[in-house]
Amino acid sequence: MEEDLPYNVQLVTQLEGHDDRAWHVAWNPARPILASCSADKTVRLYNYRSTTDPDTATAPLEFSLNTTIPTGHAKTVRAVAWSPSGKTLATASFDSNIGIWAQDEDDEEGGGPQGEWECMSLLEGHETECKSIAYSSSGTLLASCSRDKTVWVWEVHPDSDFECMGVLMEHTQDVKCVAWHPHEEVRSILASASYDDTIKLYVDDPSEDWFCFTTLTGHTSTVWSLVFSPDGRYLASGSDDLTIRIWERVQEHRWECVSVLEGHDRSIYSVSWSRGKGEGHLGWLASTGGDGLILVWKISAVPTESGRDKLSHKIISRFPAAHGVSDVNSIVWCPRQGMEDVFATAGDDGAVKVWKIAQSST
C-alpha cells in the first residue's frame, strides 16, 4: 500500500460524455454548476446537489447533466472560465476565438435563469490557438492568451460588450496560461506562463497602458499552469520540467522563488490552490499531469527569527492513475463554501471526474 498520508482521495463521480480528450474544467463560483470542455468542441454543464443521507449523516454530492453546448467553435475548446457572478461563461478555442455565453433571460418559468445557453459575443483578435482565459476577481476584466505569443486584456462592459485594453507582446513563444491575482487592488496583477519557460507579471499603468513589471525565470521548460494562493502572497507554477515552483511577493513589484516541489515524473499540466480545511496553513495545492498522478500538498508558512516566513510544503494525499492510463489535463478545486475538499479533473480519456479528499481513518 501507499505510505500513510493524512488524507485520501475519494472518487465522488465520473462524468462521461465527451467524445474526445477533455481539456479543462471550471466550477461556477455562484451556482452549483460544473463546466467541462473538450477537443469534441462542446462544453458540458453539470448540475450538482448534496443529498443528506440520514443514516450515515453524510451529504454525498449528486451530479446530473444540465446541458451540452455545441459552441460552434471550429476547433478544440481548450479552456472555460466563469465570470465571478456565475452568469457568464467564456470559452477559449484552438479556432483562435473566444466565446461569451449566457443564459437566455426571457424564459421566466421556474424562477431564475433557466433558458438555453447562447453565444452573446465572439471575441476575435488572436491569430492562432487561444489556450487560456481568465476573469479578474471583480469580473471587470478578461485576459486571454494564444500561440501567437500575445496576452490580451479585455474590459467587460454591460450587455456582453468587450473592449480590448491592451495586447501584451512580451513572451517569445506560445502563451499557455493566464491567471489574475485574487484580490482586486487599486491595480490588478495579471500573470502569464509560456512555452518560453518564463512567467510574466503585468499591472495596469496609471496612464491606462498595461506593462510587464517582472519576468520570473527558473523553470527549465514550458510553464503550463499558474495559480495564485488564496491570500495573494504567493504564485504557484507547474511545468514540463516536472517541478512546481512557488514564488513569493517580497516587495510590491518583486516576486522570488521560495520553493521547488517535486513529485511528478511527466509534464505537470495543472495546479490549483484552495484554502483547504482546518486552520494554521496557507491552503492546499493540488497538481496533476502527464503521469496521471494527483498530488495534494499542504502549504504552510513557518515564522523564522529573521522575521520573514519560511514556506513549507508537505504531500498530504496522493492518487495515481486518476484517469487510468490517460494524462490528466486539468485539476480545479471547488471554490464554493463548504466544498473546500472537493476538486474536479479532466483527462485524455474524455472523462471528467469529481473527487473529495478526506482524513484517513487511521
Next chain:
Amino acid sequence: MSGEVFNPNPTVFAPTKASRVAAFAKRNSLWLDDADHEHEEEDESNEPEQIDQDEIFELIRSISDPEHRSMTLEQLAVVSAPQITFDSQVPDRLTVEFTPTVPHCGMSTFIGLSIRVRLLRSLPQRFKVDVRVKPGSHQSEHALNKQLNDKERVAAALENPALVEVLEQCLSTAGRHDHDHSV
C-alpha cells in the same frame, strides 16, 4: 509544404530483412487499413500485451519520407529498431529517436509528427511515447524535441487540415509491408 529542397540526394539504405509483422500490429494496426480485424480485439483477454522494439519499428518503418515520398523512413535510415528504447522502470513509456538525413532538415518536425501520430493511432492508450531527434543530428535539436513532445501543439497541428492531408499521405504507406517478401 514549401518547395524548398533540404536534401536533394539522400542516401538510400536496404531495409532490414525478415521483418515480421507482429501479431499485435496486425490486430491493432489501424482502423484505417485493417478494418476487417476489428472484431478480434473483443476476444482478447485483459492481459496487457508485451510489445518490443521490433514491433514498434514495424509500425513506423514504412512511413513515407515527406520530401522523398517514394521512399520510406527506414530506407533513408531516419528510423531504426535500435533507436527505440523502453523506460526500464515503466515499460509502457518509450522513446523513439529519429535521425534527420541532414542537420538542417526543415521536414524534421513533420517526420517526428508522423511517427507520433502513427504510434498514437496504433498503440494501446497506455503507452506514453516521447519522440526525439538523435542527439547531434539536427541544428535545432532542442526546439524540435520540445515541439514534438508538447501535446497541445501536436493536438492543434492535427486540427490543421492542410497539414493532416500531407500527414495522411505519408502514413498511407505505413501499414504496407511490400518489402517483407522482396528480400
